[in-house]
Amino acid sequence: MLSKKIEKLLVDQVNAELYSGYLYLHMADFYAEKGLMGFASWFKKQAEEEVEHGLKIRDYLHQENSVLPLAPIAAPEGDFKEPKEPLLLQLAHEKKVTALINVIYKAAREEGDYRTERFLDWFIDEQAEEEENALALIEKFELLGKEGQGLYLLDKELGKRE
Ligand code: FEO
Numbered sequence: 275m276l277s278k279k280i281e282k283l284l285v286d287q288v289n290a291e292l293y294s295g296y297l298y299l300h301m302a303d304f305y306a307e308k309g310l311m312g313f314a315s316w317f318k319k320q321a322e323e324e325v326e327h328g329l330k331i332r333d334y335l336h337q338e339n340s341v342l343p344l345a346p347i348a349a350p351e352g353d354f355k356e357p358k359e360p361l362l363l364q365l366a367h368e369k370k371v372t373a374l375i376n377v378i379y380k381a382a383r384e385e386g387d388y389r390t391e392r393f394l395d396w397f398i399d400e401q402a403e404e405e406e407n408a409l410a411l412i413e414k415f416e417l418l419g420k421e422g423q424g425l426y427l428l429d430k431e432l433g434k435r436e
Pocket of ligand 1 (some may be wrong): 293294323324327368371404
């Protein structure tokens with residue numbers, strides 16, 4: 275059985291993951307409006323992944339007999355003007371999510387809640403990957419995506435994400 279503290283942190287994390295999904299959908303819409311359909315598709319897939327993360331935590335809560343009320347999801351931040359802006363915000367956001375996961379991990383460790391600790395291992399790895407991908411995207415954008423042909427090619431590449 276989960277402690278009240280861990281339960282609350284996990285429920286909040288469901289909200290944070292769904293918010294991430296909402297944020298990436300907002301970014302996808304920004305790119306779609308600019309006609310950058312590869313970027314738009316990449317961020318829509320990212321949004322779908324975030325919803326999956328939220329569901330994974332929700333399922334864990336159920337498995338542990340914790341079913342708590344879900345909180346409202348905030349409106350996504352970001353009044354973007356340039357294609358690089360969502361990329362920078364994505365990296366900053368993923369760093370925040372990593373910090374949130376670390377807080378839960380630390381709390382689980384302090385309580386001797388090894389099951390939650392092990393459950394979170396997947397998220398620790400996933401966050402490392404998410405930060406790495408967000409940074410790689412910024413670097414690629416810097417290298418070839420700023421304008422014209424380079425941007426076209428990068429958009430095409432991002433559109434291939436499965
Ligand atoms: Fe599920 Fe990108 O954090």
